Amino acid sequence: MSEAVPSLDDAVAALTADRNAFAWTRRAQFVRDAALLLSPGQTAPSSASALLRLLAGDTKWEVRKEVADALHVLPDSDFAPLAAQLTADENAFVKGSAERAVERRRRGQNTEAKRRRGLDKVEDDLARLEKSQGIKIARLARDVAQRMYEGLVGASVHEMRSVATAMKSNIEQLVRSGGTDAALTQRLAGRMTTHVGYLERLLDDMRLYTQAPSRERRTERIADLVNEAVNMVREEFAARGCDASSVQFSAEVPLDLTVGVSRVQIVLAFRNLVKNAFEAHAIDANRFRAGEIRLVARALRGEWIEVEIADDGMGFSALELEEVRRFVPGRTSKQLSGTGFGLPIARRNIAAHGGSINIDSVENEGTRVTVLLPIEGREETLW
Template identity: 25%
Template structure:
């Protein structure tokens, strides 16, 4: 904030205003008073001079009627009747000759006074004027008064009275008035400063607090000095500060709440201005798009989403209609992102509204939807095939085949086989369903892996001979620790893996079962030398009902759920399962099981 100069402050303006008001008032009053006093003194002086001159003329009249004027008597008369100080009186006869004078210079006696005022008085005309005496440098009142007896002019009185005493009195009055004006101005300035401070001090307090509020500090308050309007203004300002502090605190809380929601919500959020420049992007959106916050803020949404910057196409793409699913390459991985757009309204009518984009990664959802559709289709297909067979054979039996013992026996064997197939399918589905719902109860106990593998080999001994396949069991010489597992569930996994290995192996090949210890896990591998699996099928090998060779799998009685069940069993034990394969060279499936800690300590 710009600093206010001293002479620009309200306090100084109030003092100057009061001083000017007092000065103008004193000047007006002083001018009127001086004019009135001067007029009064001049009139009083003139009236006194005229009165005394008339009185003197009346009393001297009898002395001028005689031929010889008694000078001493006239001088005594003048001294006794004329009381004005600093006034000179000349008595002249009808010819203008000075008979006597009160002036110190007596040389004028006997000489003729030729002044115009005297001549006019000898002609019978009274004359008076204010003149400047060049000798004394004083203003004087000149009065020439005829002395008459009826119409006869006997002589004249010539009076010259100094007015300096009167003007000195006026000067003293002016000095007193000026002094009073100065004192009044000083008192007014002091009172003005006090009064201005009573006004400006609260205003300064409010200004200081307003400046602090402008800088973001809402913790201060204004000191209230009085209960008048300014005090009420201070109280109102304090109330405003308190309300603003509460509003800002509430706004900050809402802002933090919104930031927390945006940060922790699973969906991505992007906010733009009217020009589609990014103003806000939360972490899920950064993760979904593979971008950084600092490099994204301020960039165009077209650039962030890698959309061609076509205004018409962009406006149609960003319209708040149905959600749009876009296939995007995020850090080298293809992801399906669903965008939902909404308009971000602006309070300013001339500004274009921005948009809010909500991002959701629907890759897994779409994949689950695809798997679900395939699952439903596969289940329908797997059930329809045996049901069709059952229906056909039952219809044949109903039409008379049941009366032929040989044919009826064959048909019943087929019906039993298809029924077993359906039973196995339903059992597998129920088992997968229980694992998905985490309702499958495992009987976890210490299991001797070596003994378990020996038992499994014995179970497959006859089948190995029939299919002319060798089964090789490789175990470490120091033995294996016990694992924490459900023995029957692990046997089911091994049965499934060994069955698959034998199905897809040729005669005179070897299936190898290998077990090793890796840290706190035991790894079991089943490797064959069969046809192998193509790389495009490996990513989907554990999907339900997925078959690499569908015709061959169905002909061998497989349901397509074996590997899915094996994977769920291994994951339920806290282990992992992996598969590697080379086409026409063989396949290796390995899974891990956790070691029983107590048994491990006993072994060491």
């Protein structure tokens, strides 16, 4: 019998009538040909998937293994049933190949999900906005997003360039000295360590700001969230050699006060707000003048949690406060070691829970930050 078959359509027809119409080696080759057609970027005929469905039950394990190897390229409608069938195959080689293909598919889906949460998702959202609200609104939204992006990148590049310039200057001084002056070498090394530490904090904050918010919500005690946030601030100051003992911190948080949140995100938001309150008393990068910070949490109307953080630090002028209330990332305020991402990260995380942040301040008197969070966990959505 001649095995010359011009197309997969003919192969499917022949194999449907007789599973042994072709030698098993030819059947295995058909599977490989179909897999190539099903690969991303190819236009596959329906017979490609039909052939894999047909040969997934082939009598030869070598053919079934070829199908198992091709599982990851199958469309969703065919993947699940064939994956279930082949991961339960009696042949260990077939089963192993199927399990690896399933894992490969899972990794690919995770990678795609991450990609879709990035710039591609922005484009999708803009397309949906244009469809529902019209092209003018969509163009306005695109322009606003572009300006925000340019501002974020521009501010971050400016900060990193400033650090790089300072480090370059220190290195040049060190080279000129030839390393013979121990005191100078130690001083310059200390400066460079400080610059590197700042750069690390900046990059960490940029990463946190661009991470997709978690959708997980669990009931947490406000007191636990606040305690964890304050401990994080104290540990960070200690690691940097900062003595913040001159600033007295007090908290009034009922132990039965709970809220539905993503713990990590809200702890991070509180950490940034408490850290800002401490740094409002900064004399320089490592010293603080005497002062007080008072945190009070309460329930409002049984629907909201209000957390107020008040300090008697340097405060903001009217113009500075207007700028701070914009929550634009990368714009540093009076904090001497801040990256400009603390407040934007806090606001972003709280807004993702359906909450809000309000800031009031008087220069040379202090600042009060008021956070509102819904008691029942919510997720802010646009659509």
